[in-house]
Each structure stands twice: as structure tokens, then as C-alpha cells.
Amino acid sequence: MSSGPRTSSRAVRAAGLLVGFYAMGFGLLALLLAIDYLVLDAGDPSPRLVFYALGFSALAGVPILRGIFFTRGNRMRKPPGVRVTRFEQPVLWQRVEVLAQAMGTRPPKEIWITADVNAAVHEESWLLGLIPGKRRMLLGAPLLIGLTPAQFDAVVGHELGHYSNQDTRLAGLVQRGRDSMTNTLRAFHGGNNLSAALFALYKSYAERYLRTTQAISREQERAADLAAVRIAGRDNAASALRQIPALDAGFDFYLGHYAASASELGLLPHTDEFIGGFRHLLADPERIEELDAIRRDLPKRAASPYDSHPPMDERVAAIEALPEDGRGRDSGSATEFLHLPAPLFGAVARSAWKPENNGKQQVDWATLLHTAGRARALEQAGPLLSAAAVVSGGSPTLMQVLEVVDRGGLASLCDRLPEPKIAKGTTGRLRDEHLRTDLGKRLRSLVEVTVADAGRGGWPLSWSHSHRFELRTELLPEGFADRLQPAVEAVVAGRPSTSQLRLLVQQLS
Amino acid sequence: MPRFLDRITGQGRPPKAAAGPTKDAGSSRTIQPAEYGLPLRAELRTDWPVDHPALDAAVLAVKAGDWQPVGALMWETGRDWERRYLYTSILGSLAAEDDRWLQAWRQAHPEDGAAAAIEASSLVQLAWKIRTGDVSSKVGREQWEGFFRVLRQAPERCREAAALSPEDPTPWVVLLGAAKGLQWENDEFRTLWAEVLARDPHHVLAHISAQSYWLPRWHGSTDLVLEFTEQTIAAAPDGSLLSLLRLDLLNRELRPENAELRPAFWRGEQVRWAIDEALIDLAAADPAHLRVNTMRAWLAIFLVRNERWAEAVEQFRAIGRMVAFEPWTYSKDGTSLFTQQRASAVLGWEAAGRPAVPPLPQHRPAPAGSYFDLSTPNPDADPVTGK
Numbered sequence: 001m002s003s004g005p006r007t008s009s010r011a012v013r014a015a016g017l018l019v020g021f022y023a024m025g026f027g028l029l030a031l032l033l034a035i036d037y038l039v040l041d042a043g044d045p046s047p048r049l050v051f052y053a054l055g056f057s058a059l060a061g062v063p064i065l066r067g068i069f070f071t072r073g074n075r076m077r078k079p080p081g082v083r084v085t086r087f088e089q090p091v092l093w094q095r096v097e098v099l100a101q102a103m104g105t106r107p108p109k110e111i112w113i114t115a116d117v118n119a120a121v122h123e124e125s126w127l128l129g130l131i132p133g134k135r136r137m138l139l140g141a142p143l144l145i146g147l148t149p150a151q152f153d154a155v156v157g158h159e160l161g162h163y164s165n166q167d168t169r170l171a172g173l174v175q176r177g178r179d180s181m182t183n184t185l186r187a188f189h190g191g192n193n194l195s196a197a198l199f200a201l202y203k204s205y206a207e208r209y210l211r212t213t214q215a216i217s218r219e220q221e222r223a224a225d226l227a228a229v230r231i232a233g234r235d236n237a238a239s240a241l242r243q244i245p246a247l248d249a250g251f252d253f254y255l256g257h258y259a260a261s262a263s264e265l266g267l268l269p270h271t272d273e274f275i276g277g278f279r280h281l282l283a284d285p286e287r288i289e290e291l292d293a294i295r296r297d298l299p300k301r302a303a304s305p306y307d308s309h310p311p312m313d314e315r316v317a318a319i320e321a322l323p324e325d326g327r328g329r330d331s332g333s334a335t336e337f338l339h340l341p342a343p344l345f346g347a348v349a350r351s352a353w354k355p356e357n358n359g360k361q362q363v364d365w366a367t368l369l370h371t372a373g374r375a376r377a378l379e380q381a382g383p384l385l386s387a388a389a390v391v392s393g394g395s396p397t398l399m400q401v402l403e404v405v406d407r408g409g410l411a412s413l414c415d416r417l418p419e420p421k422i423a424k425g426t427t428g429r430l431r432d433e434h435l436r437t438d439l440g441k442r443l444r445s446l447v448e449v450t451v452a453d454a455g456r457g458g459w460p461l462s463w464s465h466s467h468r469f470e471l472r473t474e475l476l477p478e479g480f481a482d483r484l485q486p487a488v489e490a491v492v493a494g495r496p497s498t499s500q501l502r503l504l505v506q507q508l509s
Numbered sequence: 510m511p512r513f514l515d516r517i518t519g520q521g522r523p524p525k526a527a528a529g530p531t532k533d534a535g536s537s538r539t540i541q542p543a544e545y546g547l548p549l550r551a552e553l554r555t556d557w558p559v560d561h562p563a564l565d566a567a568v569l570a571v572k573a574g575d576w577q578p579v580g581a582l583m584w585e586t587g588r589d590w591e592r593r594y595l596y597t598s599i600l601g602s603l604a605a606e607d608d609r610w611l612q613a614w615r616q617a618h619p620e621d622g623a624a625a626a627i628e629a630s631s632l633v634q635l636a637w638k639i640r641t642g643d644v645s646s647k648v649g650r651e652q653w654e655g656f657f658r659v660l661r662q663a664p665e666r667c668r669e670a671a672a673l674s675p676e677d678p679t680p681w682v683v684l685l686g687a688a689k690g691l692q693w694e695n696d697e698f699r700t701l702w703a704e705v706l707a708r709d710p711h712h713v714l715a716h717i718s719a720q721s722y723w724l725p726r727w728h729g730s731t732d733l734v735l736e737f738t739e740q741t742i743a744a745a746p747d748g749s750l751l752s753l754l755r756l757d758l759l760n761r762e763l764r765p766e767n768a769e770l771r772p773a774f775w776r777g778e779q780v781r782w783a784i785d786e787a788l789i790d791l792a793a794a795d796p797a798h799l800r801v802n803t804m805r806a807w808l809a810i811f812l813v814r815n816e817r818w819a820e821a822v823e824q825f826r827a828i829g830r831m832v833a834f835e836p837w838t839y840s841k842d843g844t845s846l847f848t849q850q851r852a853s854a855v856l857g858w859e860a861a862g863r864p865a866v867p868p869l870p871q872h873r874p875a876p877a878g879s880y881f882d883l884s885t886p887n888p889d890a891d892p893v894t895g896k
Contacts, residue, residue, distance in 0.1 A: 422651045428606045429631075430638050437639075437655040486661075493662050494632065 071184035081114035115352035152334035154232035161224030233327030274349035373459025381446035387416035497506035558834035583623035601630025622674030629666035642882035678708035748793035775814035779879035803808035
């Protein structure tokens with residue numbers, strides 16, 4: 001870094017601020033004690049005054065102590081995930097040690113595999129980071145699945161680079177201090193008025209610190225990016241940065257639409273697949289296209305003034321502007337550094353999920369998705385079934401719905417369904433049609449459940465589309481598929497007719 | 510539909526699309542209409558495009574739930590297909606709000622083709638209300654579902670209406686609008702178009718609707734829509750008013766995307782020629798033709814753009830107080846657009862020293878190399894000069 005001297009003087013100022021932060025906390029404590037001493041030392045203090053003085057000290061003292069001692073952050077005490085030893089994962093450890101050496105910093109003491117899209121190195125430093133402590137590396141299993149070996153090098157190399165003292169002696173200190181400050185701010189969220197007032201004090205101090213150190217921190221980020229390029233090659237370092245937002249979005253989607261999609265129904269995928277199944281989604285050609293869109297157009301995030309990272313698009317652009325180094329892009333997955341990844345991911349999943357998940361039934365993907373699809377369809381159809389039962393006084397079945405419509409009850413069914421958002425504030429025929437469109441969708445779901453229960457359709461496993469109903473046309477009369485949607489629409493048409501749908505339902509038995 | 514007029518008002522993309530010379534004049538200075546024998550803004554008729562007491566009475570009756578005056582109005586309209594379609598769509602739009610009067614009529618006279626056509630028209634208009642006139646990317650999923658679900662019911666109703674009055678083109682013209690929304694294939698659409706032509710070869714509103722189907726943004730292309738327009742105009746006699754299709758197309762599709770190039774485009778030779786052809790067409794038209802005002806309005810806009818002030822003022826004088834028709838109605842605030850363009854015309858005419866109206870032009874071939882010179886292979890060469 002060419003601006004060495006300036007950075008160093010800034011780092012010294014940052015260190016001063018850190019000491020000041022500490023001094024502020026102890027000073028406030030001393031002030032409280034002094035007040036208490038004065039009260040108790042007075043000739044004959046009234047019990048009420050003693051009560052108020054001690055009470056106030058306790059109320060104010062707790063947050064101050066928290067401010068001083070919680071700077072290490074709760075997260076540090078018990079990291080989520082699974083700790084892997086050198087003995088269990090020798091290849092991974094060796095890779096991390098090589099990277100640490102290349103970055104000129106010491107390797108972590110512990111490596112933990114976590115369940116999120118994240119890679120980080122934390123340090124249990126003391127006194128707001130003035131004294132270095134145990135270094136711990138967190139590696140997200142989804143990252144290991146979704147990064148190539150060289151992209152892994154780039155990401156891990158970058159994280160270790162935050163602690164690298166190659167460029168400035170105090171840079172590591174600054175990084176630790178920033179972590180502590182952020183933790184302090186986090187620890188103060190919520191609480192009573194008094195902690196709010198103290199929080200304001202700490203907050204302004206922490207913000208001052210974060211601002212002072214931001215330039216150093218950003219320079220460090222750039223240096224860490226350049227180091228990542230040196231280690232992994234330009235194209236791999238850039239593609240790693242592009243890959244992370246894609247994995248982030250992809251993994252979220254995967255959890256919601258696949259792994260956890262039937263959790264509320266008491267179903268989970270097999271433990272080893274809970275996180276591990278992400279690889280199927282990443283390998284699907286249609287999903288690759290969707291993820292490519294994210295990789296191409298990096299999400300624009302408003303940079304917080306305290307964010308240590310320059311905006312992602314700037315970082316990628318800076319790397320991609322470097323000269324061609326001929327190292328190209330590698331392929332494969334960083335899971336190849338892992339010994340027996342499947343059971344490891346299973347253990348990570350168990351460490352991350354809530355205890356009630358242990359009681360859930362584990363099934364294969366096909367069963368899981370069919371069950372989830374059916375439940376979702378039934379949920380959609382539920383209000384329609386209840387409406388039909390109320391209007392007719394009969395049983396909540398598809399046939400009962402059609403019966404009500406035949407008796408001219410379409411409008412009364414519509415009135416008993418939850419009002420769709422699109423119909424809010426509309427009147428007349430426009431409103432009627434919005435309600436009918438909504439009813440039609442619920443009816444379609446009800447028909448799907450009926451077809452599925454007759455064994456003629458379902459929600460098959462597909463990594464390209466989730467929860468899409470498919471007919472088993474080989475088990476159905478010719479033309480059934482083409483007639484299904486028109487038959488549903490005929491029920492909610494201007495002149496409702498149920499005969500087509502009745503005919504199709506008959507063909508199921 | 511409103512999108513289409515956005516392009517005239519400059520509300521659509523790209524911004525600031527207003528015609529060059531009119532902008533200053535229209536926005537910064539005003540005129541006293543009465544000094545030029547023009548009606549005041551407050552005197553303009555902004556509800557319906559025609560001044561017809563029986564229509565007003567029918568509309569009032571419908572709002573009170575009574576269909577009988579509508580029945581009488583439609584019976585009186587007889588075989589004036591252009592007018593029949595106009596009334597069908599006005600009443601269809603009322604029925605798209607509340608159709609109880611229509612259902613009563615249908616029940617009382619199930620064989621009445623006029624009522625059936627109004628019902629079909631109301632369904633198409635209802636579908637477009639669900640969709641809204643937004644660009645397709647802004648239309649929500651539920652809106653699309655409702656739009657298609659309702660629109661899919663329209664063809665059957667149109668055919669029902671057509672069976673009740675086989676000679677009437679109205680149900681087929683209604684179906685044109687449904688076909689566009691339902692994304693009919695070109696050949697299927699051509700078959701439908703033949704049904705319209707067989708019943709009324711010069712139906713102006715049918716042509717406007719079909720022309721829009723052939724636009725690149727719907728289911729055609731620049732070549733297809735040019736071919737449709739020029740073949741139509743070539744086959745129609747002067748006085749059919751169909752040469753307004755060319756002005757519409759210039760405005761909607763052929764003008765330069767880049768707003769800075771537009772003033773030159775509007776003053777250019779191919780626009781001058783298109784205006785001349787339309788003037789000849791208008792001169793030959795029956796003054797009682799229902800669409801005369803539409804032609805005059807297009808001409809007025811184009812004459813202002815082409816800076817032919819005397820002729821522009823002449824058109825505004827002839828239009829008088831009726832403004833509730835295309836192209837003004839394409840705009841969200843058609844009345845303002847009208848008064849603004851009218852002021853531009855008058856101010857331009859004053860600034861030019863109140864010139865006299867030149868004699869009527871003569872037919873001549875389209876400028877070589879222009880969009881309308883279909884003998885030249887690449888009409889896209891230079892839209893500004895037409896070369």
C-alpha cells in the first residue's frame with residue numbers, strides 16, 4: 001500500500017479511540033460508584049435516597065458493563081455449526097493453512113462448518129481488540145458446495161487477508177476493533193430508556209470509530225482482493241465475488257422451496273440432504289440460467305457509511321480490470337476438500353435447525369415435494385370447501401362446490417372467500433371478475449388434489465420448477481389435459497357451467 | 510389503449526415527445542377562442558363523439574336500469590355499421606360497469622343481435638379493464654389471469670351475436686379486439702378479417718383495430734403493418750377516410766425513437782405527402798360520415814407538426830366543439846391536448862401573418878425511398894429525410 005504512513009497514523013488514532021472507548025465505560029462506572037459513595041457516606045441518608053441511588057446505579061451500570069464486556073459478541077461464544085478437526089478434515093485444514101501462509105497471517109485455531117452462505121474469520125480478542133485472541137474460521141456449507149476450489153481459495157484468502165499485517169502493523173487491530181464496535185452496537189439493541197440513552201452515547205462513539213477506520217478498512221479490503229487474485233487468479237477471484245450473491249439468493253430459495261418446504265407438515269429431507277441437496281439445484285440447467293442473471297447483474301446494495309467493503313460491483317470491476325493472468329477459470333466444487341461431505345453436512349444441518357425438527361419424519365425428495373404440493377393446493381382450496389359447506393349445509397367436497405354453482409350460488413361462494421388483494425376498492429363487474437378469478441384458482445387447486453388423490457397426477461420432483469402440478473396423462477383419457485383448465489374456467493364464467501368439469505371428474509374413477 | 514395516445518401527448522417513452530414547435534406556443538401562450546370563431550373550452554362536448562339526443566337519452570335510461578330506449582336507438586341505427594359499432598362500444602363500456610339492464614334486455618329478447626353484440630363488447634372491455642392499459646411488464650399476474658379468463662369467453666359471445674344478425678359486421682369488429690388480446694395467429698386473424706371486409710369493406714374503426722393487431726408490439730411487424738395500411742388505402746376510394754391509417758401509423762410506429770429527430774421528421778417530405786393524401790380523401794368524404802372528425806383531428810395534429818398553419822386552423826374550425834373521439838381520447842386528458850394543439854395552430858397562423866388556405870393538393874406517388882414507397886426494398890434507410 002503506497003499510503004503506508006498515513007494509514008499508520010490513522011491506525012494509531014484508531015487505537016487511541018479504542019482506548020478512549022474503554023476509558024469512557026470505566027469512567028461512567030466510576031462516576032456511578034462515586035455518587036453511591038457520596039450518598040452512603042452522608043451523615044444520615046434517608047432510606048429512599050439510598051434506594052434510588054443504588055437502583056439507578058444498577059440500572060445504569062448493567063448496560064455500561066455490557067458495553068465493555070459484550071464487545072466480543074455473543075456469536076463468538078457458541079458458533080453455530082460443526083467444528084472440524086485437523087484429524088477429521090486434513091485436506092481442508094491443509095488448504096486453509098497454505099492460504100494463511102500465503103496471506104502472511106496465522107492460521108485459525110478452529111474451523112467450523114456452518115449452515116449459511118458465509119465465510120468469516122473471527123477473533124476472540126480482548127480489550128476491544130487491543131489484544132489478539134483465539135482465531136476461528138467459519139465456513140458455510142452452501143459456499144463449499146457452490147464455490148469451485150479456486151473460488152474457495154479467493155474467498156478464504158480474502159477473509160484471512162483482513163488479519164494480514166503485511167501492509168500495516170495496526171491493520172489487524174483495526175479489524176478487531178471494528179468487529180468489537182459492531183458487536184457493541186448489536187448488543188445494545190432494545191432495552192429500557194436508560195440503555196437507550198447510553199446506547200446513543202456508545203453509538204456516537206462507535207460511529208466515530210467506524211468512520212475513522214473506514215478508509216483503512218476499505219484499503220484493506222482492496223488489498224485483500226488483490227491478494228485473493230494473486231492466490232486464485234483474476235478470473236476465479238472475480239467469479240467468486242459474483243458467485244456469492246447468487247449462492248445467497250439460491251440457498252434462500254432452496255430452503256423455502258425445497259428443504260424446508262414441508263417442514264410445517266412434519267416432513268424433512270434426509271439429514272444428509274438437508275443442506276447437501278443444494279447441489280442438485282445448482283446443477284439444474286434452468287436454475288443455472290436464473291443464477292447467471294444474478295451473477296451477471298450484481299445486486300445493487302446501498303453501501304452503509306460504515307460498511308468496510310466497497311460496493312460489490314466496484315470490487316468486481318476493479319478485479320476484472322486487472323491484466324489477464326492466463327490462469328482462467330477452474331471447475332468442480334470445494335466439497336472435494338472434504339472427507340465424507342454428506343454426513344458432515346448432515347451434522348451441520350442438525351446443529352443449525354430447531355430442536356423440534358428432530359422429531360420430524362425424514363423422507364426422499366419425491367415424497368417431500370408431492371406432500372408439500374398437495375398440502376399447498378389443499379390450503380388454497382380450503383376456503384372454497386368451507387364456503388361450499390356453509391352455503392349448502394352439506395359436506396366440504398368438490399361435488400358440493402359444483403352443486404352450489406349449479407343452484408346459482410357462485411356469487412355467494414365468492415362473497416365467502418377471503419377478499420383477494422386485487423379486488424380491494426373495486427366495484428361492479430370488475431370486482432365480480434376479480435373474485436371469480438380468485439375462486440377459479442382455488443377451484444383449480446381443489447381439482448388438482450382430487451386428481452392427485454385418484455393417482456392420476458401430482459407434484460413431481462423437479463429442480464427446475466417447484467410445486468408444479470403435473471397430470472399423469474398416460475393414465476388419463478385422450479385430451480383430458482387440454483380440457484381441464486377450460487372446464488375449471490367454465491365454472492366461473494359469466495354463464496357458469498359445471499358439466500365439463502363433472503365429466504372430467506367422472507373419468508377419474 | 511391509452512398507451513397508444515401517450516405517444517402523442519409525450520407521456521409515454523421516451524419523455525418529452527411533444528411536437529416541436531407546438532410546445533412553446535401551447536404551454537406558454539394562450540388564445541381567446543371566440544376571437545377566431547372557435548368554441549370555448551367549457552363549450553366542448555367531452556362525453557360522446559356524436560351529438561345525438563337519442564344516444565344521450567339511451568345512456569340516461571341505462572343508468573336508471575332501463576334498456577328500452579337502447580333497443581330503439583339500435584333499431585333506428587339500422588345498417589349504418591360505423592355508427593352501430595360506435596353505439597355498441599359506448600353501451601358495452603356502460604355494461605362493463607353494470608350489466609343488469611343488458612341482462613334484462615337479453616332475457617326479454619334473446620334473439621336481438623344488437624343486445625348480443627353489446628354483451629360481447631362489454632366482455633372485451635371488461636377484460637381490458639382488468640388488464641389495465643399499462644405496459645405489459647407492469648400488469649400483475651392476477652390481472653393477466655383475469656384478463657385472459659374473461660377474454661377467452663368473448664369469441665363465443667361474438668359468434669353468438671353474429672349468428673343472430675349475420676349481415677352485421679359489429680360482432681366481428683368486436684372480435685378483432687379480443688383476437689388481439691388472445692394473441693391469435695396471423696392466419697387465424699386474416700380469416701376473421703375477411704369476415705369483417707365481407708360485411709363492410711371500409712369500416713374505419715375496424716381498420717384501426719386491425720392495424721393495431723399488425724403492429725410490431727402486438728402480433729405483426731413494421732413490414733406487415735405497412736403492407737396492411739398501404740393495401741387498404743390503395744383499395745379504398747377517396748372519401749373512405751381510410752388514409753387516416755397512415756397518419757396514425759406515422760405517429761405510433763414510424764416516427765423516430767429519438768425525440769430530437771422528430772421535429773425534422775414531422776416537417777419532412779413523407780409527412781407532407783401523407784397529409785396531402787389525407788386532405789384529398791377528406792375532401793371527397795360525405796360530411797355526415799361518422800369518422801370525419803377523427804380524420805380532421807389527425808390532420809389538425811399533423812398540419813401543426815408540418816407547420817401548415819392555415820390548414821390546421823381550418824381543421825380546428827371544422828371540428829368545432831366535439832372532442833370525445835380518437836385520437837384525442839387516446840390521451841388521459843384529451844381535452845387539454847385538443848385545446849393546446851388548437852392554440853398552437855392559431856398562434857402559428859398569427860405568427861405567419863394569417864396566410865390563406867392553399868388550394869387542395871393533387872394525388873402524387875409516395876416520395877421515393879420513404880416508408881410508403883413500397884417499391885424500394887429498405888424503407889428504414891433514413892426516416893428523417895425519407896431517403
